[in-house]
Every structure is written in structure tokens, then in C-alpha cells.
Amino acid sequence: MLDFLSSSFLGESVSKFVHETGFAQLFLQEGGYKYLIMIAVGCFFLYLAIKHKFEPMLLVPIGFGIIIGNIPMVTGHGIGIYEEGSVLNYLYFGVRYGVYPPLIFLGVGAMTDFSSLISNPKLMLIGAAAQIGIFAAYMGALALGFPANEAGSIAIIGGADGPTAIFLTSRLAPEYMGAIAICAYSYMALVPVIQPPVMRLLTSSRERLIKMRPPRAVSSTEKILFPIIGFLLTTFVVPDAIPLLGMLFLGNLLKESGVVKRLATTASNQLIDIMTILIGITVGASTQASVFLTPKTLGIFVLGACSFFIATMGGVLFVKLMNLFLKEGNKINPLIGNAGVSAVPAAARVSQDMGIRYDRSNYLLMHAMGPNVAGVVGSAVAAGILLSFLG
Numbered sequence: 001m002l003d004f005l006s007s008s009f010l011g012e013s014v015s016k017f018v019h020e021t022g023f024a025q026l027f028l029q030e031g032g033y034k035y036l037i038m039i040a041v042g043c044f045f046l047y048l049a050i051k052h053k054f055e056p057m058l059l060v061p062i063g064f065g066i067i068i069g070n071i072p073m074v075t076g077h078g079i080g081i082y083e084e085g086s087v088l089n090y091l092y093f094g095v096r097y098g099v100y101p102p103l104i105f106l107g108v109g110a111m112t113d114f115s116s117l118i119s120n121p122k123l124m125l126i127g128a129a130a131q132i133g134i135f136a137a138y139m140g141a142l143a144l145g146f147p148a149n150e151a152g153s154i155a156i157i158g159g160a161d162g163p164t165a166i167f168l169t170s171r172l173a174p175e176y177m178g179a180i181a182i183c184a185y186s187y188m189a190l191v192p193v194i195q196p197p198v199m200r201l202l203t204s205s206r207e208r209l210i211k212m213r214p215p216r217a218v219s220s221t222e223k224i225l226f227p228i229i230g231f232l233l234t235t236f237v238v239p240d241a242i243p244l245l246g247m248l249f250l251g252n253l254l255k256e257s258g259v260v261k262r263l264a265t266t267a268s269n270q271l272i273d274i275m276t277i278l279i280g281i282t283v284g285a286s287t288q289a290s291v292f293l294t295p296k297t298l299g300i301f302v303l304g305a306c307s308f309f310i311a312t313m314g315g316v317l318f319v320k321l322m323n324l325f326l327k328e329g330n331k332i333n334p335l336i337g338n339a340g341v342s343a344v345p346a347a348a349r350v351s352q353d354m355g356i357r358y359d360r361s362n363y364l365l366m367h368a369m370g371p372n373v374a375g376v377v378g379s380a381v382a383a384g385i386l387l388s389f390l391g
């Protein structure tokens with residue numbers, strides 16, 4: 001009977017169909033069980049996003065993208081994300097060549113209010129201090145034997161900025177795009193879990209109760225001049241950061257100028273939503289088990305975690321250092337130090353939640369937004385520095 005079926009057109013068709021199903025490929029491909037592991041990871045991301053609301057805008061498309069990318073299949077049909085000419089491969093072009101991150105930065109800029117940073121410029125130093133995690137991870141990766149280009153891509157995870165990580169990795173280590181992007185976005189989503197223990201460990205009960213002066217009112221002229229001056233100052237120092245910082249400050253100028261509201265609305269809503277969907281799905285789909293589950297990937301996740309912890313510690317400890325030189329009444333609550341990482345506005349919300357936990361009248365959100373938006377600029381500058389050294 002089997003011989004008859006295999007010799008007939010119908011038998012061959014059925015046999016070919018069965019052979020090419022995901023179920024068959026799961027057993028036929030070497031290490032097929034890895035696909036199930038990655039599908040479980042994708043489902044876990046969806047669980048965190050839907051059940052616990054951990055950055056659902058990021059984790060829902062990424063989680064489902066992981067599932068999409070890990071359906072076992074026969075290559076050559078133009079379906080997989082790494083197959084030239086496939087739809088997913090075309091969409092992945094924006095990740096592989098760093099097209100999506102600047103567009104996301106345009107939307108971020110159009111959504112961002114720099115008032116808290118303009119009113120208290122010294123908060124910018126906190127955002128700069130938090131970037132220590134990037135350079136500490138870079139040195140750690142080099143010490144563990146990673147090549148300089150890969151070490152640079154791993155290090156940027158400490159900035160807690162997914163688009164920046166993608167932009168830099170697309171130029172330095174594109175073969176590790178999936179691992180580094182997933183790592184960066186994972187830690188961004190887990191900010192409410194990772195940062196509070198570090199903040200409690202490094203601050204005293206008295207420091208957590210510090211109340212900061214309300215930010216001063218910022219004029220519209222200051223808001224308009226800030227993106228222009230900020231762009232000139234940062235990119236004259238680090239020209240390699242122009243694609244990210246140019247779009248970030250342009251988006252902010254669209255918002256603050258008040259004369260192109262349609263453009264600002266499009267950038268801060270439709271554009272950034274579309275880019276988030278595309279980058280989430282394609283980054284998730286790039287985590288095919290055959291290229292993702294390797295010892296180096298695990299090393300990237302460990303180094304990325306260390307980088308993120310060091311960045312959080314750097315921000316908190318730098319505030320404590322600043323307070324040694326500030327008079328009473330001008331001191332900064334070190335609970336906003338964590339916001340120096342670039343996870344906007346999740347890190348600032350953590351500062352706010354921690355503040356009201358110890359004093360229900362202590363609202364830190366607006367203060368924390370200062371170092372938080374400074375962290376966005378700081379991580380882009382750090383990426384530019386690494387790119388200039390290693391690109």
C-alpha cells in the first residue's frame with residue numbers, strides 16, 4: 001500500500017505535504033526541540049504583557065513574533081525571515097539596516113516634554129552617569145573574549161533603549177541582532193521588577209523622603225530652542241549619532257514649534273505605532289531557534305543584565321554624590337537616579353511608585369522625567385561613540 005501511494009501523484013503529494021508540516025520538521029530537523037523552547041519563550045512574553053501589563057506595546061508584538069519565527073519549516077519556500085525575497089525578510093530590512101530606529105526616535109521626540117530637564121539642567125548629569133553601565137559591560141565583554149564589535153553591541157543593552165541597540169548592532173554585529181534586541185527590550189519591559197531592589201539597597205530611609213522643589217515654568221521659546229541647540233551640541237561632538245539624535249530632536253521641534261501639529265501628531269501616534277509593530281514582529285521572528293539558542297546568546301543575556309544593573313546603580317549613586325555638594329532644600333531624591341536609563345517613561349514611573357510608597361505626598365514623576373529623557377540622549381551619544389571607535 002505504501003509503495004502504491006509513493007508511486008502515485010496523490011501519494012507523493014500527501015507524502016510531501018506531511019513531510020513539510022511543522023510537526024514533521026520538529027522531529028526531522030536536528031535540535032527541533034529548540035523551536036518548542038522558543039515558542040514557550042514567546043508565550044511567556046505574551047503572558048507578561050497581557051497578564052501583568054509589562055510594556056505590552058513592546059512585548060505583545062515581540063512575543064508573537066518569536067512564535068512566528070519558530071514554526072519549524074522547510075527552507076526554500078520564501079517564507080522564513082532569513083530567506084531572501086520573503087515578506088518577513090523585506091520587513092526585516094528595516095531592522096537589519098537600522099531604518100526603523102530613527103523613525104521610532106522621531107516619534108519619541110514628538111511625544112517627549114523636555115521641560116523638566118530644561119528647568120533643572122543638572123539632571124542631565126544623572127542621565128550621563130547612568131551610561132556607565134554601557135562602558136562597564138563593554139569592558140566585561142572584552143574580558144570574556146568577545147570581539148570589540150560584538151562587545152560594543154552587547155554593551156549598549158545597558159542603555160535600556162531597544163531602538164538604539166538595534167541601530168548600533170545593525171552596524172557592528174548584525175549576526176547577533178535577535179539576541180541583543182530581545183535582551184534590550186526584555187530588560188526595558190522588566191524595569192519595574194529589576195530596578196526597585198537596587199534602589200532600596202542603595203538608598204537610606206531618610207534619602208527616600210527627600211522632597212524636591214517643583215520644576216520652574218519653562219517658556220515656549222526655551223522649548224523651541226532646546227532641540228536645535230541640543231542637536232548642535234551633541235552631534236558636533238559625536239557625528240555618528242546624527243541618525244538617532246537628528247530624528248529625536250526633529251520630532252521634539254515638530255511638537256514644540258506649534259506650527260506643524262499634524263506632523264507632530266502623526267509622528268507621535270500613527271508613525272511610532274506602525275514602527276513599534278514592525279520592529280516588534282521582525283525582531284521577535286529573527287530569534288529562530290537554529291540561530292538564537294547558542295552559548296553566546298546566554299552570555300549576551302548575562303552581560304546585558306549586568307550592564308543594566310550597573311546603569312541603575314550608576315544613576316542612583318551619582319545622585320548621592322551630587323547631594324554631598326548641594327545645600328539643604330536643593331538636594332535631589334536619589335530615587336530618581338534609576339531614571340537615568342533610557343526606558344522612557346517606565347523608569348520614571350518606577351521612581352514615582354517608589355517615592356509614594358514611602359511618602360504618599362512625594363510626587364517624583366516630573367523630576368524623574370529629567371534624567372529619563374537625558375538617558376535617551378545619553379544612550380544615543382554612547383552609541384555614536386562606540387560606532388566611531390568600532391565602526
